[in-house]
Amino acid sequence: MQAIHAKQNHDGPALQTAGLTKRFGERVAVDAVSLSVPRGTAYGFLGHNGAGKTTLIRMLLGLTAISDGSASVLGLPVPAQRSAALARVGAIVEEPSFYPHLSGRENLTIAAAVRGPEARTRVDGALGRVGLEKRADDRVGTYSLGMRQRLGVARCLLSDPELLILDEPMNGLDPGGMLDMRQMIRALVEDEGRTVFISSHLLDEVEKTCDVAAIIDGGRVIAEGPIEELVAGGAGELIVECDDAERALKLLAGDPAVRELRREAGALRMKLHGPEQAGEINARLVGAGVVVTRLEPVRHSLEERFLEMTTRLEVAA
Amino acid sequence: MRLNLATAWQMIGADLLRLRKKRGFIALVLAAVLAPLLVWTGYQVLEHASNPAHYGPAGGLAHFARMLTLLGVFMGPVAAVLIGAEAGAGDIAAGVFRDNVVTGRSRWALFFARIPAALIVTFTAIGMGLAVGLAVTFGFAGGLETPSLSLILQSAAWLALANGVVCVIAIGLATLTGSRPGTITTLIGWELVLSPLLVQSTSLGSARDGLLDGVVTFLKPGPVVGGPPITMSIGVAVLVTIAWLLVLPALGAWRAQTRDA
Numbered sequence: 001m002q003a004i005h006a007k008q009n010h011d012g013p014a015l016q017t018a019g020l021t022k023r024f025g026e027r028v029a030v031d032a033v034s035l036s037v038p039r040g041t042a043y044g045f046l047g048h049n050g051a052g053k054t055t056l057i058r059m060l061l062g063l064t065a066i067s068d069g070s071a072s073v074l075g076l077p078v079p080a081q082r083s084a085a086l087a088r089v090g091a092i093v094e095e096p097s098f099y100p101h102l103s104g105r106e107n108l109t110i111a112a113a114v115r116g117p118e119a120r121t122r123v124d125g126a127l128g129r130v131g132l133e134k135r136a137d138d139r140v141g142t143y144s145l146g147m148r149q150r151l152g153v154a155r156c157l158l159s160d161p162e163l164l165i166l167d168e169p170m171n172g173l174d175p176g177g178m179l180d181m182r183q184m185i186r187a188l189v190e191d192e193g194r195t196v197f198i199s200s201h202l203l204d205e206v207e208k209t210c211d212v213a214a215i216i217d218g219g220r221v222i223a224e225g226p227i228e229e230l231v232a233g234g235a236g237e238l239i240v241e242c243d244d245a246e247r248a249l250k251l252l253a254g255d256p257a258v259r260e261l262r263r264e265a266g267a268l269r270m271k272l273h274g275p276e277q278a279g280e281i282n283a284r285l286v287g288a289g290v291v292v293t294r295l296e297p298v299r300h301s302l303e304e305r306f307l308e309m310t311t312r313l314e315v316a317a
Numbered sequence: 318m319r320l321n322l323a324t325a326w327q328m329i330g331a332d333l334l335r336l337r338k339k340r341g342f343i344a345l346v347l348a349a350v351l352a353p354l355l356v357w358t359g360y361q362v363l364e365h366a367s368n369p370a371h372y373g374p375a376g377g378l379a380h381f382a383r384m385l386t387l388l389g390v391f392m393g394p395v396a397a398v399l400i401g402a403e404a405g406a407g408d409i410a411a412g413v414f415r416d417n418v419v420t421g422r423s424r425w426a427l428f429f430a431r432i433p434a435a436l437i438v439t440f441t442a443i444g445m446g447l448a449v450g451l452a453v454t455f456g457f458a459g460g461l462e463t464p465s466l467s468l469i470l471q472s473a474a475w476l477a478l479a480n481g482v483v484c485v486i487a488i489g490l491a492t493l494t495g496s497r498p499g500t501i502t503t504l505i506g507w508e509l510v511l512s513p514l515l516v517q518s519t520s521l522g523s524a525r526d527g528l529l530d531g532v533v534t535f536l537k538p539g540p541v542v543g544g545p546p547i548t549m550s551i552g553v554a555v556l557v558t559i560a561w562l563l564v565l566p567a568l569g570a571w572r573a574q575t576r577d578a
Contacts, residue, residue: 116323
C-alpha cells in the first residue's frame, strides 16, 4: 500500500491520492489512481459514465471503504482523520438531496445543525451567495433542478469550506443554469480562494470552468495537468500556408518529423511527433525557398483530446 | 469534529423540525391517536343519552382504564411506530443521510439525535390523547368514581414508557432496514395482531414474559380491563423492557455506522 505523508498545513495539495483502488469483488472500479489537486484551483475530473469518478469521490469522503492505496484531504489522511478533514469540506455526491416538504432555508438549517453552531450563522449568507434568497422560504419540492443544484452548493458553503467536491454539478442544467454554475464556481475559486473539485462527463463545461483536469477511463487516470497542456498535448498538429503548397507537400513527404500530412483547403495540415518540431518544419521550408505565410498549431478542444485518448486506449486494449 | 451540547441540541432540534413540518404525516399520527378515542367516546355518549338506565355514563374510572389500554396498547403504539419509522428512515429515503455523513459528523451522533426528537413528537401526540381522554373521563363521569391525581400521573408515566419503547424500537428497525413501509408494516402487524395473540396463548407459558405487550399490560396502572391479569416479577418486567429497548436500537446504530451511504 502506497502511503501519503502529508503535512497538516495549508500549502500542500487540497486532495492527494496514491495508488487509490476500489474493488467490488473481482471488478476494479478505481485502479491505483494517483492525483494531486492544487489548492486554489478548479480541478476537473473527467470521465465517461461509469469510469470511476463517483466511486473515487465516495472513497475520499468516507462513504465507501478504500480497497488499497491512500488518500488525504486538506493534508489529513482519510479515513483515519476523516472527521477533521471533512469539517472544512463541502460536497455534493451524485445529486443534491433535500427534504422536499421543507423550505430551502429549513433544509439548510437542518444541514447547519449537523455542522455545528457556526454553520447556522451562515445560512442566510449561503442562500444569498447562490442567488436563492427570494425563494428561500418556498418548499424545495417546488424547486427546479438548477435551483436544487444551487441549494446544494449553498449547503456546501455552510462549513466555509476550503475545498468543495461537486459530483456532476452541471447535470440536468439548461444552458443558462450551466452558465450560472460556471460563474459561481469561478467566483468561488478566483474571488474566495477556495479549491473546487468537479467530476463531470461534460467536457466542454470542464474546459470552460477548470484550470486543471485529470482524465479517468476504466478506473485509471490516463492524463492529468493544466487544461492548456492537456489540450495542446499529444502529437502536436500544425497548419501551414505557403506560396507553393504542392512543392511544400513534396518537401515534407517522408520527413521524419512528420507523422501525417495532407492538403486541406489550400494549406497543409500535418501531425508531428512533438510540438517543438514546428520550428524545424518552418526552417526546412524557408531553407528550400518556400515562403511560409502562416504556421499555426492546431488547438484541439478538450473533448477531441479526451476522445482521442480514450479511443486510443480502446484500440490498444 | 467534536460533538458538544449545543450541537447535540441543534441536531435534535433539526430532527424535530423535519418531523413536525411533515404535515400529512403529523395529521396521520394525530388521527391514529385521537380518531378511535373520539369515535369510541362519542358512541358511548350516544348510548348513555339514548338509554341511561341500561348504559352508564361515558366517563369515570372504567372509561379511563379502557382509554389507557387504547393509548398504551393499541393506537398509541401505532402512532409511535409511524413516528419511529419516519425518524429512523426519513433521511435515508430522502437521500439526505449521505449528505449528513459527508459533513464528517459521527454516524453514531446522526443516529442518536433521532431518538429524542421522535420521542418528543410521540409524547406530544400521546399527551393530546391523554388530555382528550381525561376530559371525557371527568366531563362525562356523571356520578361515577374518577381517577386520583396519583393514578393519572402513574398512567402518564406508563403511557410514556409503553409508547416510548415502541417508538425507539421502530427507529432501530427503520434504521436497520432503511425502509419506512417495511418497518410500519412489520411493527403494526406485530403490535396489533401477532403480539396480542401470543400474549393470549397460555400454552406458551412463561415464554410470554418476553413479549413487550405482556410487560406493558402487567405494568399498566389502575383497574384491569379485558381479560385475566398477567403476572410476572417486576425484575423480569424491567429486564424484558430493557432488552427490547436495547436490541433493535443497537442493530439500528450498527447499521447507521456501516451503511454504504
